[in-house]
Amino acid sequence: MSEQPLDLQPSSNKQPLVIWVIFFATIISFMGLGLVDPILPAIAKQLHATPSQVSLLFSSYNLITGIAMLITGVVSSRIGVKWTLLTGIIFIIIFSALAGSSNAISQIVAFRGGWGLGNSLFIATALSAIVGLSVGGTAKAIILYEAAIGLGISVGPLLGGELGSISWRGPFFGVSVLMIIAFLALLLKMPQVAKPKVKSSVLDPIKALKYPGLLILGITAFLYNIGFFTLMAYSPFVMNLDEHGLGYVFLGWGLCLAFTSVFVAPKVQARFGTIKSMCAMLILFALSLLAMGIWTHSSTVVIVAVIVAGLFLGTNNTLITTAVMQVAPVQRSTASAAYSFVRFIGGAIGPWLANTLAESVSPQIPFIMGAFFVLIAMLVVAFGRKKLAHVDQISH
Template identity: 30%
Template sequence: MDPQTIQRRRWYVLGVLTVSLLVVVLDNTILNVALKTIADPHEGLGATQSQLEWSINSYTLVFAGLLFTFGVLGDRLGRKRVLLGGMVIFAIASLASAYAQSPAQLIWARALMGLGGAAVMPQTLSIITNVFEPKERPRAIALWAGAVGLGVAIGPITGGLLLAHFWWGSVFLINVPVIIAGAAAIVFLVPESRNPERGGLDPVGVLLSIIGLVAVSYGIIRGGDKGAWGAVDVLVPIGLGALVLAAFVWHEARTEHPAFDVRLFRDPRLSASVAAIALCFFAAGGVFFFSNFYMQSVRGLSPLQSGAMVMPFAVAQLVFSPRSASMVRRFGAKAVCTVGLLAVTGALVGYQFLDVHTPLWVLGVIFFVQGAGMANVMPPATEAVMSALPREKAGAGSALNNTARQVAVALGVAVLGSVISSIYRSDLREKLAGLPAAARDVVGQSIAGAHQAGAVSSEARALIAPADEAFVHAVHVAAGAAALIALFSALVVLRWMPGRSAVEDEPAAGSPAASGDGEAEPAQGSQETATV
């Protein structure tokens, strides 16, 4: 495909890539609204709280562990080729998830889905970086980042609509026709590109990262389940995981072809931007996990109603994400990111005003402010990461950006979910003593379990109100912790992200054009292969 054709089709290419991205992002947020249904032993799989957390984390940990490898594979084998392969894997895993017969099968199918998502995600951003000139790239990346936020928001309403008419597996089955249409569009519209300097792979680094992250997450989730953070089976996996992750960092700093190039963090703009993305999504990932239980269990909303409650977040993303590039040009990335993170902090503080009877419009306002804040964090931070690297390393930059986000979401769900579980169980411990052992375990496990037990047992029914109060108290503590993390992220950006002049000057000096490539698309001429 010649450079002129690529230029004419660049916005169509962006549309196709955005659809591919939406499928990957949408799936996680669709699952959030289906968690209560999957936990139901009659309508779903009877999954426990920890199994529900693993159904999310099996995806995100595999996704995060392989993102950098697939970014390198795309640079090496061809980004379009790897993108199509990832879409096929994602479709197969979606079918397996839809027809899972047990929580264990769902967890493994979700892990396979993470493999496909890891192949898709970095290619979308690296292709955008290669198709768009530096002057148009911020706007394109803003639209790409807006798709991430939009997927977070429209997933719940889509899931709610599906659950209102079909069984829980439909939230995964919906991916298949979308993937088929998207793959067909990719074949005809998306150009092929690759890095002419082929790098090696790093299987040791990939293995260390997955083992370390899984061990830490297991220990954290186990601690929340047991409510005993000093237990051996909690401390050992966390400690082992921390040691493995330390070995991973040591290995990555010394290997010739790292799976996750920690040396890139020597650039303060890149490291501050990645920190902003990671800390923001750490806070947001955990909050979205437990807010669905608040809406569906404590407030009694249906999946469709709880999905509709998240629409203000989607509106904020649609309004503010496309405008973030112009805001950065006017005020600088540091100012825009800092204000965005402060808005996220304010939204998380707003959870302190929620109780079992708070008007639902308050939650809608919180979602809107959170969406507006994140819409002004992701685009400038992502552009800062991508512009800090030469174009031929776009896959590595994309993977770095997305790895930070996915690891943060996984740890956010694990940490904040465990905080919720621990406080909920601690508040109810004395009140559970009078229940039969079976009912005591169900009610003490989660707020969803308390409402399920209350529907069939008069003794458990008397504990529904205390269980709601205990869960709301746990939400206050977890959201307060998330707010502190978001505030810390704002301080990191304020301290280390360069201001407007640096952001404006750096791309001009560090762009592919300045490194001797000439004009952006002709520079890719040796890398593009005809597809139509």
Template identity: 40%
Template structure:
């Protein structure tokens, strides 16, 4: 069986949209220099983006159920286009931070809705569709730093303008390729995602996702500062990370899952990620180790992301749109302060501290899953995945 055309159209738009997410990483240091901002101030634009992304997630199902998924996806991407243009014209770091807040809102509407569309349209092939979803995110994020590095070598303004262009391409592709869909017969309540989090299985998995994503965001956003290399070099490194993520989520994750199960695969992947962060913490002053650590973390995270998404989407009895909104609230809003915290720890302590803190957070996620996966509240989830 093959995936429907609507799934491939959504995945194509997802790749184009997520390019704008990873594109900002290679220009973080140039932005810091251009605006004479500290690492903590510069990374605040990432944290604000994550706060707005996560805070808007609970309300995405209410919006899409009223507007329809096609209008929601296209409208979200067009909002991102505006924010990208505003960022490219910014005269100080505050304008960029405000624009990234709007960008977070747009991506919240897009990411939660497109995940639900992919799962619904895939039907019995939802497991494969989720793996392709995570792979598409990896492709977009890997291409983003590469594009950011190339355009950032010209100007950080060119990088933001390029991102806005990609968002416009994504919006046009959805208008052409995604079938028109009517609004659902029943509008979803605004508080439905919060009620979904009262289900123990989804809550536990959401907390675990929150914790290991703290480690991921610290590593992902802070590494360019101790690496202290040009945007082209940083872009290539993060492109390598994305390619490793795609390979792992597409080929490695499914094989590990068949052997040991979904949640056990998450445990293995997240433990491996924590080990990588410990090594990066010890050798944070060595460029070769930082480069190898970023790329190898993609292999571990490819397994963790796919397994956790699949488990979370199977853990709730609510509809996919509501479950996606609830899970993404935990996954994105919870660790939103991690980039700012990484910059603060790097400034106030040393360059080793952010990586060590991230490793501890990932280990706590593993302990949480190991402690609760066999208990009665999570046992139904284990049996389904």
């Protein structure tokens, strides 16, 4: 099988088959993120765990995903893009099945960490592969990638709610089965991609953060991910819904996220520019979290605010991912790894902090705290706009 360089751009306007294979695998990979949302209260009840203990399912997953981002370039530059993707999927298959077989919350938390390792190998490599192999330039490739994320995040909770209503173990086994399908599709349909001539180092993503623009975006994502995962890991405990109900709420949230990431973000960016649009979306997301904090005891308000927040998150995700791919003179995979390393640490802190504050202070505090961190993220972008100015010039 012939090898293809990652910067190959076929002359046809039609995307090559490999892009759709990676697209399909990315959908399934991100289904694993939202799949567990509808079963968080059920796990807490059946395993006699507190919400803060259950929140560690997100914290261990995100912490290991973030740290492992430092090695994704090392691995892919040595075994190639295809086998890095496949190795990541193998980890997800194994550890999601082990989590479903567990009988204690500590075991699930540990296995979610292994799942996070697989996730890091997959998502960092998938983004650079889609950007490198797709037709139509970086912006269109990132929209395609964000569309896969949005579809995965939206369908995941629906499937999680359906399988979770049978047993909380169902969603974990469901991910394992779906990733087996993704593994076979990639194994059979993805060509070998040429390895880079220069081997990556563990320190490359850290060194990339010396570029002010990339560091600013990383810190922004770190802060707003605290709010993002406060919504994901804490809101299910205050909606007073069963697995089906939670599945439908997060389906609505995910569909809003998918729609705006694909159709709204490019228009907003073209009209107002990346930086102004990002600041606006962060303010709107912060206001959504603040509404949840003020009216926490109203399930209706929380449900509506969660779904509406998907509109702002989808737009912001595409804006910030596009900016990351353009902001530093390093390989796309290195920029993605550096940015993801920082942001996933925020995703590890948010769930645990939110549920711990809810148990020790009040149910309203987690949402208010999340809104505060998201507003700080907006200020980081606003005050760092001079270091990001060239992103708007490129996007136009």
